[in-house]
Amino acid sequence: MAEIRVENLHKAFGEFVAVRDSTFTVADGEFFVMLGPSGCGKTTTLRMVAGLELPTSGRILLGGGDVTFNRAAARDIAFVFQLFALYPHMNVRQNIGFPLKCAGMSRSEIRARVEETARFLRIDHLLDQPVSRLAGGDRQRVALGRAIVRRPMAFLMDEPLGTLDTEFRDLMVRELRELHLRIKATTVYVTHDQLEAMAMADKIAVMSRGIIEQFGTPQEIYDRPASMFVADFIGSPPMNFLAFRGGLRKGAASVRVNGADIALPEIREDRADGELALGVRPEYIRFDDASRLRGAVFGAEYLGTTQIVTVDTAHGQVKARLPADIAVNPGENVGLAFRGEKLSLFDKSSGRAIHTALIDGARHG
Numbered sequence: 001m002a003e004i005r006v007e008n009l010h011k012a013f014g015e016f017v018a019v020r021d022s023t024f025t026v027a028d029g030e031f032f033v034m035l036g037p038s039g040c041g042k043t044t045t046l047r048m049v050a051g052l053e054l055p056t057s058g059r060i061l062l063g064g065g066d067v068t069f070n071r072a073a074a075r076d077i078a079f080v081f082q083l084f085a086l087y088p089h090m091n092v093r094q095n096i097g098f099p100l101k102c103a104g105m106s107r108s109e110i111r112a113r114v115e116e117t118a119r120f121l122r123i124d125h126l127l128d129q130p131v132s133r134l135a136g137g138d139r140q141r142v143a144l145g146r147a148i149v150r151r152p153m154a155f156l157m158d159e160p161l162g163t164l165d166t167e168f169r170d171l172m173v174r175e176l177r178e179l180h181l182r183i184k185a186t187t188v189y190v191t192h193d194q195l196e197a198m199a200m201a202d203k204i205a206v207m208s209r210g211i212i213e214q215f216g217t218p219q220e221i222y223d224r225p226a227s228m229f230v231a232d233f234i235g236s237p238p239m240n241f242l243a244f245r246g247g248l249r250k251g252a253a254s255v256r257v258n259g260a261d262i263a264l265p266e267i268r269e270d271r272a273d274g275e276l277a278l279g280v281r282p283e284y285i286r287f288d289d290a291s292r293l294r295g296a297v298f299g300a301e302y303l304g305t306t307q308i309v310t311v312d313t314a315h316g317q318v319k320a321r322l323p324a325d326i327a328v329n330p331g332e333n334v335g336l337a338f339r340g341e342k343l344s345l346f347d348k349s350s351g352r353a354i355h356t357a358l359i360d361g362a363r364h365g
Helices: 042-050 094-104 107-120 138-149 166-183 196-202 218-223 228-233 357-364
Strands: 004-013 017-025 032-036 057-062 078-079 154-158 185-191 205-206 211-216 242-248 254-257 260-261 271-282 284-289 294-303 305-315 318-325 333-338 344-347
Touching: 004 042, 017 211, 017 294, 032 196, 042 078, 042 154, 078 138, 094 107, 094 138, 107 138, 138 166, 166 196, 166 305, 185 196, 196 218, 205 218, 205 228, 211 218, 211 228, 228 242, 228 271, 228 344, 242 254, 242 318, 254 271, 271 294, 284 294, 284 318, 305 333
Parallel strands: 032 185, 032 205, 078 154, 154 185
Antiparallel strands: 004 017, 004 057, 205 211, 242 271, 254 260, 271 344, 284 333, 294 305, 294 333, 305 318
């Protein structure tokens, strides 16, 4: 396996820019996820890494070698597609072994490698079955087997679970992560599903409109989003935003929102009066009768051990994740309190996070 390094990768189709100057590194043996909505540029980036699309500018290095303009066949990369791309006239054994047959391996070596791979994926009992008779999860295992059997330098996966139903998808998320831990393969995985990304990734690149908004571990991205887009895209429910107007003083440890002083990590920069947004995850909100930040309960969604309570405030609706045994009534006036060390602060016009002591520490500490 090998490190993948992407430097200032840019792709334009005429006047439309699909990927704009992306730079990131996938470490040897890392499970790296490119996450974002449809049309954000993640699949185009993956196709350039695979050699299926040529970049307008920039470089792609695989194992230290420049492969920017190499054909896909010359990159020693295995690609797993969303729609399986299996040969319907072949059985499981023939599908998995086909890349080795194309490489000119002997029958005995192909048989040994195919059976070893099938045992690894727990589909050895299906080797002589036609793929048309397989369930979706088993078909995806066959597609993975065809990639693994080659023992390439890296695996690229383009929404491989997108066509599976919820039960199969949850199972395959666990199995893909277990598979990665067993073979330690360098993997680049594309998805629009944040739950898949958070469950599997060592590192995540969140993309929007061709730009990487943030790069980091799942915890870094969840706890300290670099932009309002990331904060809104990650989390279910997503981060709440309370818009307010004001200035910031370097060293201040609170902001005033609608007459309430809200503690937050120490501010690291001065900022003139402007439109700001305070960001808070639903699980970091509690009811507090003494709080001056108040609203009326709109409704509650019961989730078993917790409930999502929606509160109408002067800043719009706020969602709080609370214990299920807290009684709430529609129309009830409640005070809201936040965990100060878990708050984020954003410049509303640019959408970018404003540096605080904790955000700085999370990025550079």
